[in-house]
Structure formats: structure tokens, C-alpha cells
Amino acid sequence: MSDDIQALARQVRDLRKHRGLTLDELASRVKRSLGFLSQVERGLSRPTVADLTAISEALQVPTTYFYQAVPPREIDWVTRPGERRTLYYAAGVTDVLVSPTLNGRFAMLESHLAPGASSGDGHLDDSSEQGGFVLEGELTLWLEGREGAVTLGPNDSFQLPPHSQFRYANLTDQPTRVLWVFR
Structure with missing residues (x-):
């Protein structure tokens, strides 16, 4: 499995636990199956845009929370x-x-x-x-x-x-x- 899907899986799982939600509670909030969310959290399935938007709303973070970190930039107000x-x-x-x-x-x-x-x-x-x-x-x-x-x-x-x-x-x-x- 690629590093990016594993990092996303870890972020979803860690944030869900930090918010004190069970996998079943999150599945109910995003209207997806428990099995699907379990696969996302284990890095076996990649969510769609709609899925990750629903997950981010349920976990009270912007979708941009899940973007991968990159090395520091040369100029902090510019991205290359x-x-x-x-x-x-x-x-x-x-x-x-x-x-x-x-x-x-x-x-x-x-x-x-x-x-x-x-x-x-x-x-x-x-x-x-x-x-x-x-x-x-x-x-x-x-x-x-x-x-x-x-x-x-x-x-x-x-x-x-x-x-x-x-x-x-x-x-x-x-x-x-x-x-x-x-x-």
C-alpha cells in the first residue's frame, strides 16, 4: 500500500479516536457502512471526495486537514x-x-x-x-x-x-x- 493512503488512514483513525467516536458512530454520521470505514482506516480503501467531505464534517475539521505534509517552503507565503x-x-x-x-x-x-x-x-x-x-x-x-x-x-x-x-x-x-x- 502506498504511503499516502496509509497516512490518510492513520489521520482518519487518530482523529476519530481523539473525538471519542466509535467506528460505528462515525459510519452512522457519514451514512456509510462500518465495513467501508474500517477499510478506510486500515488503508484498504480510498474514499471519494464526497466520502472524505462527509468524514471531515463529522469530525469537525476542514477537508484540507487530511492533506499530506511537505518539507518547509523557501518563502512562507509562496508555494511552488x-x-x-x-x-x-x-x-x-x-x-x-x-x-x-x-x-x-x-x-x-x-x-x-x-x-x-x-x-x-x-x-x-x-x-x-x-x-x-x-x-x-x-x-x-x-x-x-x-x-x-x-x-x-x-x-x-x-x-x-x-x-x-x-x-x-x-x-x-x-x-x-x-x-x-x-x-
Whole structure:
């Protein structure tokens, strides 16, 4: 198993225990099976974006809590490609934290979606306001309460209020890159 999935497994397990929750209680809060969360905590399964968002909300931390640490940066208010933290999800999504710090009023992520990648079957419910700018490829968004999906291409953008119920995918055979901003 790769180091990144083992580090994520350890972070989820340690934070759950620190919060005084049983695996069964966390599974109930995130509406996933006990077996699935056990596999996540043992590094046998990689969660989707929707799964990790639900886990972070249930454990009362931002999703960015789970990004891997990197060596200290040369300049603390600048990040260069080799200095960025990365999180690998199931279903072909990789997020790279491009913000130099998480202490400001917003954070920036660059999402890479492989062909056919998605945030997962469930809708995300993130407490932060967020928006995105499609850098490359196509991003399809489904927003709860809205009929149909919206497909965005390069240079298209969107903005969603806190607790928007949504999911996203790259339905093409080409990679997609999106710059996300969270507040």
C-alpha cells in the first residue's frame, strides 16, 4: 500500500479516536457502512471526495486537514509545485493544495480529474462557500434542487454557497483541471 493512503488512514483513525467516536458512530454520521470505514482506516480503501467531505464534517475539521505534509517552503507565503500537499481520492480525483497557508480567509486547490472521474455517487455537503474555474477539459456539475446538469469548459467558472448539495464529474475521455477556491 502506498504511503499516502496509509497516512490518510492513520489521520482518519487518530482523529476519530481523539473525538471519542466509535467506528460505528462515525459510519452512522457519514451514512456509510462500518465495513467501508474500517477499510478506510486500515488503508484498504480510498474514499471519494464526497466520502472524505462527509468524514471531515463529522469530525469537525476542514477537508484540507487530511492533506499530506511537505518539507518547509523557501518563502512562507509562496508555494511552488514541489512544495504542495496532495490528496488522492478514489474515482480518479486528485487535489493539490496550492494555497501557501490554511490560516487565511480562503484556500485554493487544483483538482485533477482523470477521464471518467467523479466526486462520488453522493452529493457533497461542505460547510464552506466555494467556487471554481475550469483550467482545462470539462467539468459537469449537478446541484441538488436544480434540474439536469451543467457542463463547464475552459475559462468557465461557478460559485456555490455553503452547504450546497452538489456532485461533479469529468464525463469526457480527456483530463480535466479545475482551480477551486474555498472560504
